[in-house]
Amino acid sequence: MVRVAVDMMGGDLGVDSNVAGIQRFVLDNHPDDVFFDLFGKITPIEAAIANIPGFPSDLCTIHDTGDRMISSEERPSIALKKGGGTSMFEAISHVALDRADVVVSSGNTGAFMALAKIIIGMISNISRPALVSVIPNIRGRSVMLDLGANTDCSATQLAQFAAMGTAVAKIILDIPNPSVALLNIGTERSKGTDTLDEAYKILENNVNINFVGFIEGTDISKGTSDVIVTDGFSGNISLKTMEGTIRYLLHLAKEEISKSLLCKIGCFLCRRMLASVRDSLDPSRHNGAPLLGLKKIAIKSHGGADAFGLANAISAAVTFARSNFIPNMTEILASLKTAP
């Protein structure tokens, strides 16, 4: 059985979209052993549920948090001070207290990280959580982190990300000895910041991590390494640039298609190809990034996630919960001997 705590007030599209996302997950997966704890203001949640015929109310328990919620504008430091009683705080606490297995939120990333770190606590030898995602590439898939949890990262933190990324590649992608690279502005040893230089030294001296050196932005889609390590600022911008570029290309293709009848016929014949490309790269389909390094599983869903996006984040949450992820990762991290 998996219990999922959901922050119903998080995300740009609000309660209605989150309720629809839970419905969507249940309809798509027909799980008989997944239950939901919904945290938020009870009136809009009940109203949204009433509007959806056949909503699986029997799988859900609502926990009323009244008007208490964390806005997307809130600074993490303020969320830490005044976040008690909010939907996000209570959803995280539910998991910390072992009343649920995993927490999912589309709310404020910085606040989610700060609260999860304090309420759930960190795995030993990991100083700060990192957002991780599995990115498709020409050769398959790779693990990329941090994607936005930490705007500034020390060399030690980058080395910790390398260890956590290795664990994720082993557990989720089933790669026995994942290669790990540091994202930089060039592949030459002399390139980049002092922090990257220091991280390079730490990683090349860790015989338990399969470190392959620096890669650059073009290497992400090439699949040059199984694990891509970067700070949360560059990682976030890189990931979102990828999303934007994909949307732009599909837009260009659509515009060109509309210009000629021959092309319309051609594209009708190619529709499966276009749909396959679109789907394999659709950010909603890949929604749900674990906040890595915590003692429990916390899944960050995209702020702009729609019902389909939230359903996929819940799906990721359930996959992680079922993979016995935290004990596995803790064991792998111990074997990699990541010094703090």
Place this chain on the structure above:
Amino acid sequence: MVRVAVDMMGGDLGVDSNVAGIQRFVLDNHPDDVFFDLFGKITPIEAAIANIPGFPSDLCTIHDTGDRMISSEERPSIALKKGGGTSMFEAISHVALDRADVVVSSGNTGAFMALAKIIIGMISNISRPALVSVIPNIRGRSVMLDLGANTDCSATQLAQFAAMGTAVAKIILDIPNPSVALLNIGTERSKGTDTLDEAYKILENNVNINFVGFIEGTDISKGTSDVIVTDGFSGNISLKTMEGTIRYLLHLAKEEISKSLLCKIGCFLCRRMLASVRDSLDPSRHNGAPLLGLKKIAIKSHGGADAFGLANAISAAVTFARSNFIPNMTEILASLKTAP
């Protein structure tokens, strides 16, 4: 008349490719008033020229710099100390001495920037050069900088980039009052680093810059702003992620196409669309990024540029030289009152 100084030893593909690039530019553009000063080791340059039938030798003057060259591995500090007499150094000096209008190099970016800054000198009120490029997006084109010249940037530098980007958007894209945004991990005012917060304050107080706030990675391809300002680390990673994503999508499309005969027929009908999408985003086609802020025009060509790429970088160099760019930009910068 435009005189272009070319660092023939720069770039991963070497002298042969650079010689072919000059030939390609001349064949494509039939310029009657563009001349070249080639800096590098004379033997391989002459050998490469001898191998290309009809090379426009009458437009070129070779300046022998013997075995002196800067490798792509060299640190900028070493290039500054020991770079004298190298092909890159001499090509830059030629422009500084007004013997050519513009310098083009596919060599080591850090060294090129450091040498150009010292040899050519900076426009007043601009502390460091930035690499700039024009990026296509859904609504048209925008100017993005810095793309890799400065891995760490202060708030003041970011504000200077905003002013220089405004000037480029006015001169090159002919936009009267270009909107300017800072690239961040979210659009909310509270997001990002302390440096970005400070840059935000400087820019919102400059009434001469049309500052519109923070944008995120997905906004680059949306064309949310005419000018995108970021530090050279994130900018480089973002640009290269874009390149990599485009290559990945074209790869996916090719793979899917080969799977079915119907799709092959469809894609034959769509071939102009696919070619148009590919071409409009081909990094080689957009090769040639000016190093902005110098008293002369210096164009950085991609390290991996082939002959087609170098031809496009030369084309960009000639366009900038003909646009009376430096006097125009200096005048616009003065009107924008960028305090150091």
